[in-house]
Amino acid sequence: MYNFFGYFISVYVIVFGLIILWFIIQFRSENRFLLKKYDNDKGMN
Amino acid sequence: MLSVQNISKAFNRKKILKNISFSQKEGESIVFMGRNGAGKSTLFRIIARLMTYDNGSIIFQGKNLLKVKPIHSSKLFYLGHSPGMYHPFSAIENLNFLLSLRKIYKDQSEILDVLDQFGLMESANEPIGVYSEGMLQRLKIVCAQLMDWDMILIDEPFSNLDKDGLDLVQKHISFWRSQNKTISMILHNKNHAENFCDRILTLESGIIK
Amino acid sequence: MFLVLLKKELFIELRSKELILSMVVFGIAIVLAFSFSSNLSRAVVINYASGMFWITILFVSALGVHRSFAYEKEYDAFSMLVTAPIDRGLIFLAKWVSGFIYLTLMEILIIFPFFKFLMIDYPSNILIAISTTLFINLGIMAVANLVSGIAMRSNLSEILLPILFFPLVSPIIIAATKISTSVMLNDSYVLWEIWVLIVGSIIIISGLAGYVLFDYLVEE
Amino acid sequence: MTNYFQKKNNQWSILVIIILSIINILNIVYNTPMVPDQHWAQKIFYVHVPSAWIGFLSYFIVMISGFMYLTSRDNKWDNIGLAASEIGTFFMALVLITGPIWATPIWGQPWVWEPRLVTTLILFLIYIGYFMIRAYGGYIERMKRNAAALGIVAFINVPIIFLSVQFWSPEIQSHPQVEMAEQPSEILSPFIFSLIVFTMLYTVMIRYRVYVINLNNGMNEDV
Numbered sequence: 001m002y003n004f005f006g007y008f009i010s011v012y013v014i015v016f017g018l019i020i021l022w023f024i025i026q027f028r029s030e031n032r033f034l035l036k037k038y039d040n041d042k043g044m045n
Numbered sequence: 046m047l048s049v050q051n052i053s054k055a056f057n058r059k060k061i062l063k064n065i066s067f068s069q070k071e072g073e074s075i076v077f078m079g080r081n082g083a084g085k086s087t088l089f090r091i092i093a094r095l096m097t098y099d100n101g102s103i104i105f106q107g108k109n110l111l112k113v114k115p116i117h118s119s120k121l122f123y124l125g126h127s128p129g130m131y132h133p134f135s136a137i138e139n140l141n142f143l144l145s146l147r148k149i150y151k152d153q154s155e156i157l158d159v160l161d162q163f164g165l166m167e168s169a170n171e172p173i174g175v176y177s178e179g180m181l182q183r184l185k186i187v188c189a190q191l192m193d194w195d196m197i198l199i200d201e202p203f204s205n206l207d208k209d210g211l212d213l214v215q216k217h218i219s220f221w222r223s224q225n226k227t228i229s230m231i232l233h234n235k236n237h238a239e240n241f242c243d244r245i246l247t248l249e250s251g252i253i254k
Numbered sequence: 255m256f257l258v259l260l261k262k263e264l265f266i267e268l269r270s271k272e273l274i275l276s277m278v279v280f281g282i283a284i285v286l287a288f289s290f291s292s293n294l295s296r297a298v299v300i301n302y303a304s305g306m307f308w309i310t311i312l313f314v315s316a317l318g319v320h321r322s323f324a325y326e327k328e329y330d331a332f333s334m335l336v337t338a339p340i341d342r343g344l345i346f347l348a349k350w351v352s353g354f355i356y357l358t359l360m361e362i363l364i365i366f367p368f369f370k371f372l373m374i375d376y377p378s379n380i381l382i383a384i385s386t387t388l389f390i391n392l393g394i395m396a397v398a399n400l401v402s403g404i405a406m407r408s409n410l411s412e413i414l415l416p417i418l419f420f421p422l423v424s425p426i427i428i429a430a431t432k433i434s435t436s437v438m439l440n441d442s443y444v445l446w447e448i449w450v451l452i453v454g455s456i457i458i459i460s461g462l463a464g465y466v467l468f469d470y471l472v473e474e
Numbered sequence: 475m476t477n478y479f480q481k482k483n484n485q486w487s488i489l490v491i492i493i494l495s496i497i498n499i500l501n502i503v504y505n506t507p508m509v510p511d512q513h514w515a516q517k518i519f520y521v522h523v524p525s526a527w528i529g530f531l532s533y534f535i536v537m538i539s540g541f542m543y544l545t546s547r548d549n550k551w552d553n554i555g556l557a558a559s560e561i562g563t564f565f566m567a568l569v570l571i572t573g574p575i576w577a578t579p580i581w582g583q584p585w586v587w588e589p590r591l592v593t594t595l596i597l598f599l600i601y602i603g604y605f606m607i608r609a610y611g612g613y614i615e616r617m618k619r620n621a622a623a624l625g626i627v628a629f630i631n632v633p634i635i636f637l638s639v640q641f642w643s644p645e646i647q648s649h650p651q652v653e654m655a656e657q658p659s660e661i662l663s664p665f666i667f668s669l670i671v672f673t674m675l676y677t678v679m680i681r682y683r684v685y686v687i688n689l690n691n692g693m694n695e696d697v
Contacts, residue, residue, distance in 0.1 A: 014568070033686070037692075056615070058614060405620075414610065
């Protein structure tokens with residue numbers, strides 16, 4: 001009954017894993033920019 | 046003749062030209078001065094439609110150059126730093142090609158005697174790859190002399206010219222001015238600029254003073 | 255006006271003959287490489303012949319189109335061309351047709367060694383073979399000029415051109431190999447008629463795209 | 475310049491997407507029929523085809539934004555083009571990874587010259603060139619114009635690439651679900667649902683990416 005289950009699981013893990021990874025990368029790069037911007041603004045005034 | 050309204054241009058997000066605006070009447074000649082990197086050549090290349098610009102508008106002879114087909118800027122001629130010709134071609138072939146590009150048909154004798162005036166006669170048939178910088182500069186002025194234009198943009202007309210080359214070019218420029226043609230040039234030394242133009246505009250880090 | 259530009263393109267080549275020589279030498283080198291590597295039986299070589307031929311043409315056209323744009327960069331000749339009061343699409347058309355002429359010239363010089371080295375006999379009806387090859391040349395050159403228009407002004411154009419050119423030209427290469435094999439085995443037209451339509455649609459689409467986009471690509 | 479997810483409606487959208495995706499996965503696992511000889515491998519189809527659909531959709535958006543940028547010179551369009559091309563290439567990579575995994579159980583060998591897969595591969599290669607142009611295209615304003623032009627050229631070639639590859643390999647037994655219409659309804663409805671969920675996910679991703687790009691550009695501008 002459960003043959004090819006391995007393929008099924010691996011595909012779903014890859015697809016949804018990478019999508020979550022993508023969100024994490026965006027979140028971190030967003031924070032990096034906000035941090036840098038905060039230093040700029042702080043340095044400015 | 047030409048009115049430029051708040052042109053601005055940025056390279057790699059660094060603003061080179063910040064809202065440049067000026068206008069030029071028929072027959073008036075203007076010299077642009079400013080230190081290197083102030084954006085003078087960029088402004089000329091933008092007016093000549095060689096380079097795009099971020100915003101603003103350029104009205105030449107009543108037509109907005111951005112909106113209209115290139116055919117309408119046929120009376121505007123631009124001479125840049127580099128000769129803008131093909132190195133395998135000889136001087137005559139280059140001139141013939143550029144003349145036929147603008148649908149001007151001059152017979153060979155007229156081209157030859159203008160070349161003769163500039164002392165380029167003996168090397169007229171050699172490919173311009175072997176020309177020296179000074180000869181290329183003279184060739185550019187020959188090209189300007191042969192074309193029919195109402196307005197010309199010259200980028201440093203007097204660069205790397207020898208003594209009599211300088212007199213020749215100055216003679217021609219004053220000849221053009223007497224013919225009531227509008228000229229705008231980029232120059233670096235003051236006294237040259239004085240006796241060649243009605244107005245001097247200095248470009249300082251993207252703004253006209 | 256288009257003829258003036260075309261005359262310039264052809265004269266510039268007559269003057270320096272750089273383009274044709276480098277294309278022919280490069281083509282012959284590839285054919286030699288094929289002939290050395292293919293000491294197989296003639297039967298195998300027959301159905302690979304069209305693939306080998308079109309690979310040679312592919313590399314040579316990439317080299318050729320890069321050379322023809324290199325002329326414009328010397329002495330910034332392109333600036334005088336761009337500031338002239340002509341429609342910029344014409345520059346693309348002139349480049350396209352002159353590239354097509356050079357590629358055909360190069361093929362004429364390559365055909366003889368190609369068939370001799372690989373010991374293949376000529377296709378029976380020469381006329382169809384020639385007309386299809388010319389038709390495919392037109393398609394390859396359309397894509398080549400469009401891509402070099404995009405990659406020409408960037409400072410890494412030598413590397414960018416092949417990277418952009420080969421994926422975009424892959425449908426033509428599939429069509430070309432199919433047409434050439436069926437011409438060699440002289441199948442009936444209806445069998446490979448679809449491929450001629452595909453190459454035709456590529457020519458129309460790349461030509462139009464080039465003509466329209468060149469206005470934006472050419473400005474500095 | 476707050477965080478993208480501090481705004482109220484963005485939080486709602488990401489929550490809705492997470493819930494819908496979970497429902498989607500449960501729906502696929504539980505109430506889709508077990509095709510006799512393919513068993514679980516057939517269920518990869520519910521993820522593989524939507525991501526291919528999103529890849530082509532985002533390349534279409536790249537073409538539209540390229541065209542708009544060339545005509546209106548407005549930076550907003552270029553940001554959308556960049557975001558769409560990145561996400562499109564991300565999903566195309568997903569398709570190229572899951573394709574062979576799916577092909578091994580069904581056809582026995584990983585890479586099969588199936589028209590859709592080959593079109594995806596060619597487009598993926600073109601977009602590698604696209605990102606090369608974005609990296610080495612000279613100064614930023616000109617690079618954006620070249621990239622927009624390439625975006626347009628890439629998408630108008632999609633039908634040609636697909637057609638030429640389609641006729642090239644007719645003898646290969648075609649994609650199992652190529653005739654979308656005749657699929658039994660209990661396969662079709664979860665597929666449509668998964669397609670909708672993926673498209674909504676895509677809109678959230680592209681809005682988020684555009685926000686980050688603006689942040690990045692905004693940050694450079696002040697420098």
